[in-house]
Amino acid sequence: MMFGLAALAIVVAAIMVLYRGIKGPRVYDRLLAINSMGTKTVILIALIGYMYERPHFLDIALVYALINFIGTIAFLKYRETGRLD
Amino acid sequence: MDIGTIICGVLLFIGCFFILVASVGVLRFPDFFTRIHPAGKTDTLGQACVLIGLIFYEGFDFISLKLLIIVVFLLVVNPTATYALANAAFISGVKPWKKGDKRQ
Amino acid sequence: MSFILTFILMLIFWVLLSGHFGLILVVSAVIFSLLVAYLSHDLLLGGVGLSSLIIKSVRFIAYLPWLFWEILLANFEVIYITLHPGMKIDPEVIEFDPALKTDVGITILANSITLTPGTVTIEAGKKSGFKVHSLTKGADLTEMVTKVKWIEGEE
Incomplete structure (x- = not known):
């Protein structure tokens, strides 16, 4: 119950941020929204793991946090230098 | 209902409030450089609050240690990602919003 | 080693x-x-001796409580500004040179600035100095710079 309400609040927050991602005038606004949604997804995965009493979802959350950060950095690097090597 | 569950509920409430306010901030602020303020600060603290609440619910074992690793990781990585975004935008010539300009 | x-x-x-x-x-x-x-x-850990590593770690842990208190204050400020209907912001970009010597010090200072009162680092480096975007005018960062210099310590 408690975890369900918290997950609902985070989904609402993610939808609000998604609006900024769709509308955002510049590519950086969109990137900010995507990064923010990614970290919210980490929290959401952890909460869902507790909702269904499967704390092993936390491994997925940890890996998702890593991939989210690396994805943002990689996209920024690609945008600044034009290549990824 | 034990004390850990109650602390967990309070921290979950505070964290969700912070995350919701951060999202409202991302929607309301007028330009990119002001939008990274709620996304970089309030979001980080809200997420840390939610995960620390889960630690109190869990008690102390390997799983809560894993949660602690995620908290530390988010606290280090979120400001770094914010800095990378802000720096990239600044280098590419996005002008900061001044008082009196119109919203973007 | x-x-x-x-x-x-x-x-x-x-x-x-x-x-x-x-x-x-x-x-x-x-x-x-x-x-x-x-x-x-x-x-x-490239090229850092064990003793200076331990000293720096202890000093960094001693710095954390102050940092968390500042983060809390910063968040209430941002929440107040966000929920205020009049949107009372007056952003400006501050430039300063904290004269830090090590990469660790620069990283700690940049991340601390991003997490605390109304300020976000937008440029940090040994040569270029720091550029900080502030939500309201008159942000004061001297206390934080002093504390981070104390973590860096005398080589």
């Missing part, structure tokens, strides 16, 4: 993440820790 430290750190990290102690897991833990330590020992 840094090779052995990295190896031990990686081993501890593996054990924390896995939590099992079967024979094949322990053997693969040792193998992969050796591999990672061999590939990246100069990245994590």
Whole structure:
């Protein structure tokens, strides 16, 4: 119950941020929204793991946090230098 | 209902409030450089609050240690990602919003 | 030196993440820790002596409570500004040069500035100095710079 309400609040927050991602005038606004949604997804995965009493979802959350950060950095690097090597 | 569950509920409430306010901030602020303020600060603290609440619910074992690793990781990585975004935008010539300009 | 430290750190990290102690897991833990330590020992702790590492870690932990208090204050400020219907913001960009010597100091200062009162780092470096975007006019960062210099310590 408690975890369900918290997950609902985070989904609402993610939808609000998604609006900024769709509308955002510049590519950086969109990137900010995507990064923010990614970290919210980490929290959401952890909460869902507790909702269904499967704390092993936390491994997925940890890996998702890593991939989210690396994805943002990689996209920024690609945008600044034009290549990824 | 034990004390850990109650602390967990309070921290979950505070964290969700912070995350919701951060999202409202991302929607309301007028330009990119002001939008990274709620996304970089309030979001980080809200997420840390939610995960620390889960630690109190869990008690102390390997799983809560894993949660602690995620908290530390988010606290280090979120400001770094914010800095990378802000720096990239600044280098590419996005002008900061001044008082009196119109919203973007 | 840094090779052995990295190896031990990686081993501890593996054990924390896995939590099992079967024979094949322990053997693969040792193998992969050796591999990672061999590939990246100069990245994590490159060229830092053990004693100065311990001193810096202790000073950094002593710095944390003050930082968390500042983060709390900062968040209430941002929440107040966000929920205020009049949107009372007056952004400006501050430039200053904190004269920090090490990369660790610059990283700690940049991340602390991003997390605390109404300020976000938009440029940080040894040569270029710091550029900080502030939500309201008159942000004061001298106390934080002093504390981070204390963490860096006298070489």
